[in-house]
Amino acid sequence: MKEKGWKDIPWGGLILEEGNAEEYKTGSWRTHRPVWDEKKCTHCLLCWVYCPDSSIIVKEEKFKQFDYDHCKGCGICSTQCPTKAIHMEEEGKFVIKTEGGK
Amino acid sequence: MGRIVGLTGDEATAEAMRQINPDVVAAYPITPQTETVQRFSEFVAEGIVATEMVRVESEHSAMSACVGAAAAGARAMTATSANGLALMWEICYIAASYRLPVIMAVVNRALSGPINIHCDHSDSMGTRDAGWIQIYSENCQEAYDNLIQAVRIAEEEKVRLPVMVTFDGFIISHAMERVEILEDDEVSQFIGKYKNAYSLLDVDSPVTYGPLDLYDYYFEHKRQQIEAIEISPEVIQKIGREFKDLSGRYYDLMGSCHLEGAELVIVAAGSTAGTVESVVDELREKGEKVGLLKIRIFRPFPAKQIAEALRGVRAVAVLDRSVSFGAQGGPIFLEIRSALFDEIKPPAVVNYIYGLGGRDIGVDEIERVYKNLERIAHTKKVDELVGYLGLRE
Structure with a gap:
């Protein structure tokens, strides 16, 4: 994304477009990532309730996947999961594909 | 046209505020500003202004409430002095950088310490880099006139900056002078309605105020503020001319001078x-x-x-x-x-x-x-x- 000059941006740091926080990818902030164990998951979706970054993707009322572009690795989902179907692993073990913020 | 009355600086300011009839006033009392807010509170209590008066617990909250109100699309005003202004400091910068046309009367008083309630300009001079337009008034008449013009200056589309109108504590704030007051409808016509293009309460065009603004855009936003304040003199002069047509009293960038042949x-x-x-x-x-x-x-x-x-x-x-x-x-x-x-x-x-x-x-x-x-x-x-x-x- 090419950054705009001072004449081409709204004043005062205003953001005029709703819901554009999604464009800001925060996945690279993660030091640990949640990993899902399909066998243990009962699809109670407590992870979806607790996730502060809306990074639990649900399809047809079932857990589908994590949004690793935005998940910051806080681990709340793994703490809340009643069946221990989510555990945290070192991010370094995975290839980092996102470049958060750009 | 208008009427001639005896008013102190604080009373003249409250009178201007009554005629401006702002949507929101958030203020905390401090000497020598107290009588401004006290008198304005009476106008609110008597129901002769439509203003939502927010009785805040500090000046930091007063300016914060003005910022919130102005972002929501309200015309917001406050008044303070000395340590009150110092407590607003952080939010003064925020009002200017969010481009909110908050209007504030500053009744000049020495900053502590040692504690002192009398006049000097250390309070407003301290905020000279906060991004506000600053207008200094010599007497009660100028305090009244400047406050009314300040509304127009602040809200002008290409400026959109907060404006501070100052006058000397006690010397002016508590001295009664002859003041020419405009008619109420003359003032309301002169200032017009405040239209905030980016209102927080406009659910059809949602807008975010105050996002994190790091090394990628903060500098550009500061440059915009520089542009706005640099453009403001032509606006101040234009509004000064319009005010002269209304009142007969002319204001330019400099105050009235005696410079003919002066050495x-x-x-x-x-x-x-x-x-x-x-x-x-x-x-x-x-x-x-x-x-x-x-x-x-x-x-x-x-x-x-x-x-x-x-x-x-x-x-x-x-x-x-x-x-x-x-x-x-x-x-x-x-x-x-x-x-x-x-x-x-x-x-x-x-x-x-x-x-x-x-x-x-x-x-x-x-x-x-x-x-x-x-x-x-x-x-x-x-x-x-x-x-x-x-x-x-």
């Missing part, structure tokens, strides 16, 4: 400009070539106009009612001296710090300044760049 000039802001003016009238009757340049708009500083106005002058004394500790003189002096740097034949310029903590300044001291200027113009020698008036050695 020795005193620069002053606030009520002292009036004292200087009376000395100028007296000395001019004796044929002395003395003059006055009154500061009105201090931010943005009208450097070009002032340099032009002082062309041909031999010696200038700048009176500062505040200290910039460790600097090369008071805040007004620094601006004036810098403004004259590119002149081919700049006058000699000296600085006098005076009136701190409400210390009185009399005509005899001002006469002495003109005598010193005469000596400087004659000998072309400045012994003391920064001096002090009315200070015991």
Whole structure:
């Protein structure tokens, strides 16, 4: 994304477009990532309730996947999961594909 | 048209606020501003203004409430003095950087400590870099007139900056003077309706105020603020002309000056400009070539106009009612001296710090300044760049 000059941006740091926080990818902030164990998951979706970054993707009322572009690795989902179907692993073990913020 | 009444500076300010009838006023009482807010609260209690009055627990909250209200699309006003302004500090910068046209009366009072309730300009001068437009008033009439014009200046689309209107604590705030008040409908027509293009309450065009703004865009937003305040003089002059059509009283970037044929000039802001003016009238009757340049708009500083106005002058004394500790003189002096740097034949310029903590300044001291200027113009020698008036050695 090419950054705009001072004449081409709204004043005062205003953001005029709703819901554009999604464009800001925060996945690279993660030091640990949640990993899902399909066998243990009962699809109670407590992870979806607790996730502060809306990074639990649900399809047809079932857990589908994590949004690793935005998940910051806080681990709340793994703490809340009643069946221990989510555990945290070192991010370094995975290839980092996102470049958060750009 | 209008009526003539006896009002103190605080009362004249409250009267202007009543006629402006802002959507929101959030304020906390502090001497010598108290009577402004007290009187305005009576207007609210009596139901003669439609204002939502927010009785906050501190000035930090007062300015925060004004920021929230202005972002929501309301016309928001407040008033404060000295330590109250100091407590607002953080939010003053936020109001300016979010481009919110908050209007504030600052009743000039010395900052603590030691604690002092009387006039000097240390409070408003301290906020001179906060991004607000600053208008200094000499008397009750100017405080009233400037506050009404401030609404238009702040809300002008290409400016959109908060405006601070100052007047001297006690000397003006508590002194009763003859003030010409406009009709209520004249004021409401002059200021018009506030239209915020980006209202937080506009659910059809949602907008985010105050996002994190790091090294990628913060600098660009500061550049926009610079542009807005640099454009403001033409707006201030345009509104000054419109105000003259309405009231018969004309305001430019500089205050009214006595510079015709002047060789020795005193620069002053606030009520002292009036004292200087009376000395100028007296000395001019004796044929002395003395003059006055009154500061009105201090931010943005009208450097070009002032340099032009002082062309041909031999010696200038700048009176500062505040200290910039460790600097090369008071805040007004620094601006004036810098403004004259590119002149081919700049006058000699000296600085006098005076009136701190409400210390009185009399005509005899001002006469002495003109005598010193005469000596400087004659000998072309400045012994003391920064001096002090009315200070015991």
